[in-house]
Amino acid sequence: MPAVSKGDGMRGLAVFISDIRNCKSKEAEIKRINKELANIRSKFKGDKALDGYSKKKYVCKLLFIFLLGHDIDFGHMEAVNLLSSNKYTEKQIGYLFISVLVNSNSELIRLINNAIKNDLSSRNPTFMCLALHCIANVGSREMAEAFAGEIPRILVAGDTMDSVKQSAALCLLRLYKTSPDLVLMGEWTSRVVHLLNDQHMGVVTAAISLITCLSQKNPDEFKTCVSLAVSRLSRIVSSASTDLQDYTYYFVPAPWLSCKLLRLLQCYPPPEDGAVKGRLVECLETILNKAQEPPKSKKVQHSNAKNAILFEAISLIIHYDSEPNLLVRACNQLGQFLQHRETNLRYLALESMCTLASSEFSHEAVKTHIETVINALKTERDVSVRQRAADLLYAMCDRSNAKQIVAEMLSYLETADYSIREEMVLKVAILAEKYAVDYSWYVDTILNLIRIAGDYVSEEVWYRVIQIVINRDDVQGYAAKTVFEALQAPACHENMVKVGGYILGEFGNLIAGDPRSSPLVQFNLLHSKFHLCSVPTRALLLSAYIKFINLFPETKSTIQEVLRSDSQIRNSDVELQQRAVEYLKLSSIASTDVLATVLEEMPPFPERESSILAKLKKKKGPGAVSVNELEEGKREGGELNGGGERGGDSSAIAASNASTPSPSADLLGLRTGPPVTAAAPSAGSLLVDVFSEAGVNDDGFLRDLEPPTESSDSLLAEGPGDSDSAPPTVVSEDPAPPLPESNELLNKFVCKNNGVLFENQLLQIGIKSEYRQNLGRMYLFYGNKTSVQFLNVQAKPVEPLIEGGAQVQQVINIECLSDFMEAPLLNIKFRYGGALQNLTLKLPVTINKFFQPTEMASHDFFQRWKQLSQPQQEAQKIFKANHAMDTEVLKAKLLGLGMALLENVDPNPENFVCAGVIQTKAQQVGSLLRLEPNAQAQMYRLTLRSSKDTVSKRLCELLAEQF
């Protein structure tokens, strides 16, 4: 083995390092460094040209100073000079300096690239490797521009040395990750796949990382790698521990390669070819079996390497999620690890089980370990392990065990580490809401949460409990009673006072009948906390007091006295003072009627995504909520809090047409909407049903909304309200076929909600629309551009007559029942002059209107992306740009699409990724989008992945027209 003190030893450097180490204080060290920096600077600037050795030595010193944590702002040029030295050691140090201290100074990069180019073409493997390492270390876009074409050639050339191939593969991977648009697929791609068969294990090990990354982005192109990977894996798994010589690590054959192969397979669904699949299942079984065999070595390296493969195999089994037998075996294996004496294994088992819990096949099996996990939460010494246990409990929670898990988490909170309390609080709050069967349990849980960990209860949590109490009248009395009791504790958290103040202010009357909680008692209890609270809480309490005056006139004088006291009415805080003055005045001059109106009970809150869930999602780190959970949460939430059942279930979209806007609550699905009837069994998947309370007249507008493929006899469209008042006139003329430009018109509205849908010389139709969840409302404005009346227009829902120059408005309520392809048709007939005008347009309702944006972290995005890797879930289009490729415009369009535009997710900043959930009544469809602009080629590549294939396809079609 080479000894260290080689001929290149730099004495000056060693002395300098010793000096630094001998410095007694930080100050002395800084002094010594500054001295050295001055010295080097003068040498570099000096008149005398430095020889290579000195240059190398000084550059090395600078490097050392940088690594000590000091900033280095010179020496780059000298390092670049070293690159072209013909002394290997000088070149090597030059490259090291560049790799460690990258500077995006483009002037310099050009010089560096030049040196790299020379070394790459030197055909000397050692030099080539140095150059490739440098590209991989810097990985800048300029380098990608210069070398992305060359490296694939080196990689697949027949005469390239193995070591160079290895470096080239990983170098290319780095470039692909930073600038995927510059690495063009080509003839080399198929040859790269065949590197999986390479004789040299090192080449396979390196190449497979590249293949994995390429497969993730272009699964179809690399499909053949699946069978190659399976056969390679099978050869390794079945080999004896000595077969692979130096690639055997502590008696485990090729652990790195095995894990990478298993990871590659996770980019694909289970192999379709029965033989390949059989072989793979056999491998996985062998790996599971090996876990039960006695170890071949007592060394921890042996068991770690072996278990690394085992965990990777389990990940693959979970990814496939289709082999119940393997899933259950995996779960049992993890169950064993849960009680293993190695902390690492317990940690990993908890982590893996978290993903296993979301599989339908293994959810029940995971649940059987609940006691062990609870025990881990209570007894593990290491906080990161406890954290994993808490995550797993959260993941395995369902209706059957929610009470137990929430209780355990609550009791853990009493002693939990400060670092994880806030997250625990959020999780408890979410579980309590999600699985609340009765709301008294929910209220109890949240109040306990505030009692135990009040400091960690964020605003979102107590806002949420108030929202829920206000929206559910069956729990209001109980909530009032419970907060009243909780407030009686001698010391209670300020958050409890907030909740208490709000709830008693709204619903104190519900418990006022009991003399133990008479109005005055309630007031005194609240007021006893007043002086201990912060300003915002005091402000809230003052509002509660004025509400008391309305609820209980008998408390008026007491409360007025409080308001009148100097500490309120002259409070130094403006907000408090203002409230005191205004409330006092209000209570003394307003009549009871006015008071009752002003201080009326809060109306129900519009239903929306739980703000707590959003908060937890935002928090990075373990247990960040995946989209899956989010969807589930929403679904559950809707079920619990959404209340009313909505009518109309047989068609894909039911739209109810109301001439007067209903309260916004209707839009949000809080109250039971008017049942939507009709909905013919449609040939198409879609029916828009229009009915109206408006009177029907003989003349005016007529609009029928109908499914595109439907015959006219199933065109029925009256609601219960108008069927008895006057039957709609049947139109003799069939609706006209859609205008040829209707598709184009539709496309205009994919990314926006308002605008002019149609215009000719007679008529202008404007649209304003808004969407929330699976509901939407659209306002149509019909403008008569002429100066004469449109006469004798047969009409149903809107006012029958449009004066010249006038406009009428029509409101359509829309509910998306399931996903759909075709937009509903809008048929308009009216008489202008003597002629009947008949035109049919596509109503701009497209599936993306029902998007709910989903913010997520990079990790969640990619995990989700991977979960949607089945070929039919993806739709992709490559198309030419129709408009200028302006980033801001693209962003605006993507936002208009309704998805969340995710920043810092895609490694390439040029690309856009978005995430959203399409809300339909039948289901929620999670969708991910990726748009890759290629400015040079003026092309885009658009990729959509959704849990439903038709949705991906439709979105892709719609969007391809937009950019």
Place this chain on the structure above:
Amino acid sequence: MMRFLLLFSRQGKLRLQKWFTALSDRDKKKIIRDVTQMVLARQPKSCNFLQWRDLKIVYRRYASLYFCCGLEQDDNELLTLELLHRYVELLDQYFGNVCELDIIFNFEKAYFILDEFVIGGEVQETSKVSVAKSMEEADSLQETMEEYVNKPTY
């Protein structure tokens, strides 16, 4: 893939840093500070993994030196632990009974060995023999460079 590798002493002195993604100097410093503090604060016999922001941190202590890396969520913790071990073995093989001082005084060698082993955050060569051979070839070049450049290449 691995995002970074840090070597630091028990006193928190950084001995080697390797970044596999482009980051600003400010971000790097912050990561170094946060991660070293967090790892140094761990109790002995704790598990070798922890979650930090969106990364998995895997660390192991060898004598006075901590080897620590940040992984993406897909990466395999146990195997990374062995990757650190293999790196220590490679250092040991090169220096002969490696200690912290070897890495301080020959930090550039520690970088070169790492480059032979890991590129762009992915393992390129796991064979000790191959890595040793590459290092040996490079070292032999140092002495015979003058003759070497005059020789035709293979």
